[in-house]
Amino acid sequence: MLEGNRVSRISVRGFAVASATAVTTVGAVVGVASGDVQSSSDNNFEAAAADTTLLADIPVGQQAQVASAAVAQQADVQAAAADEAAKTQAEQSARLKAAADAKAKKEKADEAKAAKEKAEKAEKEAKEREQVEEVANRSSRDTGEVSFEQKSSYTVAEVKAMARQIVPAGQFQCFSNIVTRESTWNYQAQNPTSAAYGLVQSNPGSKMASVAPDWRTNPATQIKWGLNYMNVRYGSPCEAWSFWQNNHYY
Known part of the structure; x- marks a missing residue:
């Protein structure tokens, strides 16, 4: 045991x-x-x-x-x-899920905010353009009454000569820079994707009728309207050119 x-x-x-x-x-x-x-x-x-x-x-x-x-x-x-x-x-x-959800929610809110700001900016620019064009249409003849002989067609040299008589000397080069890029000084230039027309590509071209009804065939009419538009919207052709260089439109 x-x-x-x-x-x-x-x-x-x-x-x-x-x-x-x-x-x-x-x-x-x-x-x-x-x-x-x-x-x-x-x-x-x-x-x-x-x-x-x-x-x-x-x-x-x-x-x-x-x-x-x-x-x-x-x-x-x-x-x-x-x-x-x-x-x-x-x-x-x-905890990880809550953090991920919070991050996704913030990103979504940021995207919505950015989209809203972009839309508001576009709307503001559109309204500003409308206001400028309205003023331009009312005061387009203030650029001066310079008369030119009516012709059936105009060469680039003739159109530039008109512009030199209408546009102030100190602003001509800036004005020319914009016209060169918008239409290559073709007063009958038609934008294939919009209703923009003429030397300064007024969109639509009919806005230039505020200067004269011959806006389709008279370069002087287009130059007067374009100069007044640049003065009203940007202050001068050179300021309009500065904007164009940064945005490729004016």
């Missing part, structure tokens, strides 16, 4: 050591979650040592029940650790 008890106690101690190892492993997992690995491991070893002493004193007939209870307790600890890990992961995922 003494020898049998000795074997039983050794077996129990072996089971306790195995239990301690399992508990230590679980404790390490819990310790990582709590930020205190060393403390959790020490506590588990102490608990295992206590269990070793306790199991060694348990009668052989009850050791199976104690073993089952120990395994169940370990399973509970492992399940709690798994639940805690899952909870932590879920919280982290929720």
Whole structure:
């Protein structure tokens, strides 16, 4: 009997050591979650040592029940650790999703704001053009009454000569730069994609009728309208040319 008890106690101690190892492993997992690995491991070893002493004193007939209870307790600890890990992961995922949603919402708001500002700018420019053209139509004859002989057609040299008589000398080169790029001094130039017409590409060309009804065939009419448009909208042909260089339209 003494020898049998000795074997039983050794077996129990072996089971306790195995239990301690399992508990230590679980404790390490819990310790990582709590930020205190060393403390959790020490506590588990102490608990295992206590269990070793306790199991060694348990009668052989009850050791199976104690073993089952120990395994169940370990399973509970492992399940709690798994639940805690899952909870932590879920919280982290929720934070990441919230951050991503906030970023997407901000980007969408920024895009909407940019689109709105662009639309408002375009609308403002369109209104300004309408106002300028309205003023130009009312005051187009203020550029001076210079008369020219009516002809059936005009050469580029003749058209430029007209412009030199209408446009102030200090503004002529800027005026010429714009006309060169808009129509190459062709007073019958027709834009293929819009209703723009003539030397200064009035859009539509009929706006130049505010100067005279012969706007289709008379370069002088077109020059007067274009000069007045540049003066009213930009202040002068040179200021209009400066705008054209930055935007490729005026």
